[in-house]
Amino acid sequence: MARVRREAKSAFTEDEIVGVMRTILGGPAPGVVLGPGDDAALVDLGRHTGVLTADMLVEGVHFDRDAMAPRDLGFKAISVNVSDVAAMGGSPRFAVVSLALTADVDAGWVVELYGGLREAAAEYGMSVVGGDTSRAPVVVLSVAVTGEVAVGGAVTRAGARPGDRLAVTGTLGGSAAGLRLLRVDPRRIRGAAAAERARALIASHVRPLARVGEGQTLAQAGATAMIDVSDGLTLDLARLCRASAAAAAVRLASVPVTPGLDELRGLLGADPLELALGGGEDYELLVALPGDAFEPARVLLAERFGTPLTDIGELRAGEGMVAIEPDGAERPLATTGWDHFASSP
């Protein structure tokens, strides 16, 4: 047990870290009755259905401290949770954050991390209301988010029906490409255009934006099932199919691959479509919609958010997934997403 008596002095105490958290994250906010600093936070939750989710980011598994600024890490930790709320058609309201720190983390790093949490909370109109701090051999950032959705208005993974269109917001593969580019020697990225493309891809990896407004709009537009693309299109589609007891057919030529991947193919060392199908962490929404609901939903997303919604295929009776080739031929579509519990490389 590494717990130590308080008498031994160090760079900062647990109460000092809590103080930093209160300074950066505290203050009045809508619905917050009592923010960080007491045993628990108090919030006014209204009369909606509550949406609860949690996601943990572990150093060396989900991020490398060398490659990721603490401000981005804080922002991303909120985004990945908010994305789960968005995938239910809900609105995020409150977050609690548990943070485990290694001995070599300095106070400035922690301040930047909380700054990123605050920035993300502002982006999504929510509040970080509390949490916990601890020591650990690696940095761990564990966030839980409470949100809300109109009673009966939530969209689960389970409601897709054969004949529904299958659609995805935004573009896919950018985050996986950004992760690869973080590991590339910057001197290998030649020219202003390539550098600009690389910056955009890296940004989509380190600072993803959850599709909250889009999720609500898709729910209102009649979405029958929805999931966020966190582990890769094929793996998350397989989950949606299993929950809905349906099969899916994906037109590969329609999958919206993030722009710039083809131009950087040499640096990426991967096929752009493969990154789009299996890369994960794009935090786009994969949605099933009745045929007549797709076009109105597409128009709404374009008008309200400037976000594309692309028809990539359909739900079918049965189980499993097939890819439809440009010539109309069909072949089984394998899941190629990330799974933390597959064996180590």
Add this chain to the structure above:
Amino acid sequence: MARVRREAKSAFTEDEIVGVMRTILGGPAPGVVLGPGDDAALVDLGRHTGVLTADMLVEGVHFDRDAMAPRDLGFKAISVNVSDVAAMGGSPRFAVVSLALTADVDAGWVVELYGGLREAAAEYGMSVVGGDTSRAPVVVLSVAVTGEVAVGGAVTRAGARPGDRLAVTGTLGGSAAGLRLLRVDPRRIRGAAAAERARALIASHVRPLARVGEGQTLAQAGATAMIDVSDGLTLDLARLCRASAAAAAVRLASVPVTPGLDELRGLLGADPLELALGGGEDYELLVALPGDAFEPARVLLAERFGTPLTDIGELRAGEGMVAIEPDGAERPLATTGWDHFASSP
């Protein structure tokens, strides 16, 4: 980045772990609209004030896997969070659990852990509704709990007034003693009576019970401030004093030391009163009450729960803490609780 493709086979996949979680933790429960397995859980939160809290248990910091059964670890992870809700006078309703596992953890361990979570949830009349799983170099168990309290009925750390009595539920020092006994060679514990005492102390460390009913009763009985004793009486009292802008005087002879500590003093290698003042993890409630509210509160706790409530001193104007010796002399009382951010031993 240790993330690996799903194609590589291993003992279990992330989806299989989620399946185990759904089997053990799923099923209908009051207020649960949708339990584990989707992007987020859906809960009916009613019209109370929400209480949110989070606590993270890290292997090597908060527990040793060799010394702690996974069932106890799961139970304790819920209890330490529920204790924070209890310290506000609230009722726990829902939990989300993020779990990071090392490669050497087998499926049986995970099943036992979820069993402990479920057992604790049943104990407190709440539900575990979701969470996240990941890899990490050490096991990390991060829990967030959403509870509720009547609007205006919460008791914070900040309301204590000079002249209030200072009281504590149950007894203190047992958990710290249990932690020390976990490290003692069992052959050194001689005789049935000593073995029985040691077992009880170890149980209070590995399987603490949060004082939910007691917290609600104390809130109704007029508590002005309340905190759970998680980091040690003196450290948590210092927090209550700081939040309330008050000082405190503690009669050392009145502090309720857990029975059996004196008899095992040789094995513990520590003064029982020191363990009671600074040991931490007892999850008792430290409460400030107006003078005329103490005796009715004491009687209610005894009648309803069989839980003792002991008057250990008083709140005063000013700041800081003093110990009152049996002869009436006063001396400064130092904080001796645990702080994860003090420097390593």
